Amino acid sequence: MKRWLTLVLSVSLLAVSGGLADVSAQVDSGPTWGGRIAYFNTTAEDAPLNVVYYDADGNPYAQDGDSLPLVPPYGSGTFLVNSTLPESGGAAVLEAPSGVLAVYEQVATGDDVKYGQPLYSGMEAQEAGGLLFVPYFVYQYSELYYKTPITLSATLGVQNVTDAPVDVRVLENGVELAAATIPPQSSRHFDGEDLGLAAGTRTALVVEGPDSSILGAVVVEQESDGRRAFAYEAQGPARASQSLTMSRLTCSTLTRRLRSRYYVQASEDTTVDVLFYTNGGAKINPSKPLNFTGLAVSAGQSLEIDPCLDSRLVGKTGSVVVTSSGAALTGVGMVRDRYGVGTTFAAQVTPAPAPSYRYALPYVVWGKTSTLPRTYISMLNLGNAKANIEVRYYRADGSLGNKKNPTLRYKGVPLHAVRNTTPYSAYVLRSGAFAGAVEVISDQPLLVTARVQRAVTKVPGTTRVAEDYDAFYLP
Incomplete structure (x- = not known):
């Protein structure tokens, strides 16, 4: 077909x-x-x-x-x-x-x-x-x-x-x-x-x-x-939902000053509540919860959510869940830093219940040096129970990246928790490099996102560029 x-x-x-x-x-x-x-x-x-x-x-x-x-x-x-x-x-x-x-x-x-x-x-x-x-x-x-x-x-x-x-x-x-x-x-x-x-x-x-x-x-x-240059897919009703999850919550206080913002758009007038979670799955309670509760969004318009303005979110990393009181939402998230990083990614809808969930990333690379593209993959548990996740790296010819240990297993991943993998940590490099794809299988729905980044030299004010894209869900 x-x-x-x-x-x-x-x-x-x-x-x-x-x-x-x-x-x-x-x-x-x-x-x-x-x-x-x-x-x-x-x-x-x-x-x-x-x-x-x-x-x-x-x-x-x-x-x-x-x-x-x-x-x-x-x-x-x-x-x-x-x-x-x-x-x-x-x-x-x-x-x-x-x-x-x-x-x-x-x-x-x-x-x-x-x-x-x-x-x-x-x-x-x-x-x-x-x-x-x-x-x-x-x-x-x-x-x-x-x-x-x-x-x-x-x-x-x-x-x-x-x-x-x-x-x-x-x-x-x-x-x-x-x-x-x-x-x-x-x-x-x-x-x-x-x-x-x-x-x-x-x-x-x-x-x-x-x-x-x-x-x-x-x-x-x-x-x-x-x-900075970045892109995302415009979203139709099929990608809209009353509840959206977006990863890459970042409110760094370190030198790079990585900072995330989110934008949600409503199909009709509605109000939304925003929840925050750490990469370990723990809920983060903002210092001013009313700033993230009952927020009005008019039909066709979007709401900017800037978590890093809240003192309890400063220095935190994790994820964001936005829930509408009625109308369906679409959304986009983005991350910036002070030295050139600019990434954008579409919000994801949790798939319908299934015996298992399969995801694919077509573009996964690891350059020999940091000035060549390198891929960093995050996997966020969207389910209602602890997730058991399997990850397989495939080389360009379709062979398994690591034949001795072909499947990486992450067991008992808590709800809202994140696990990360790279070609480097998966031991699939050859001569210091990798080019291929990744398959992810889980017993709970996930949000799988890949960041492709590389270092930049001899450019005033810029030391790194990057972009994110979301994995394909294969029902």
Whole structure:
């Protein structure tokens, strides 16, 4: 059975390039950007791959099937996307059998590799809907971060996954900001200027289109000479829930000053309560609980949650649970530090009860040195009982990363507790490096998140860049 993973590859980074998917574009002093797809065959059968590229008018004009390998069972790898993707629109569809997963990474190449590299998960065409929620969107938005001002701008990419043109509208607080007709299988980008937003805006958006027609992704980038760049998937009703869990709670007081914020968006007027837990699973009681209880969220708008403003959360790490009194929520979390880190990740919905839960991470690497990408994986227990977790690392050829100890076991993980793993701690390195994928199986639902980061040298004010992405759940 074939499956179609859709990737909005042509979302543009405003300050540094005329188009994300133009691997040869170099504008002013910004980096040269290329697109890379990382894939993982989670099945026991060989899997063929093909990528079909569509131009801004929805016409297929290229495909990569002849040049892509037959992926062995549990095999993985990466490839650069077609170099002729147009700046103004277009999209790509990865065709593969069911069980093949992919993430898209926007990569800065050559001398510009010291920029952050946005990551987001490929979305199945079957996930398309008629609504997209965008909890965090900014345009020339400045904030002071530990006495250092940064300015952020975002671009929204909306992709039509159908074989007919679709009309879409972008709304803020129920007011139409922009409308467009998107050709079949193509995409359209919207930045703050397209939407008529004033400089300094931080807002939430809703995208409307016909049923089962659209998917989307958001890229945010630090303007001017900034190094932060990060992305997340726009979320449809299928990813909305009355209760959302987000990991990466970080209110560090150490030198790096890692700090997390969360944004939740409501489909209708509602109120929300926010709970905090340590990585060990213990509840954290804020010093001012009323600041996190009965918070109003209007339909289509988003609420900023800044846990690090509370004195009892300072210095803590863990997770956040946001519960609505009625309407469904979508959300996004992000982590910053004072030396260049900027990551973004979508909130996750707890899966329906099942005998077991299986997750997959298609892109897991460990460079020989810290200036090369390295992956750090966290696993958070979302269930109602202690979790027993198994982790398997697979090399690119599908072989087990550690044949002597192929399965890492984490037994009796408390509710809300986090366990971590890396290729280094799993003893799967060869010549100091690893490239492959990871499978996680548990008897309780989990939130599995991967952070890909690397050190940066000889860049004033920046020592590290990073990005997060969430694991795929395989029902």
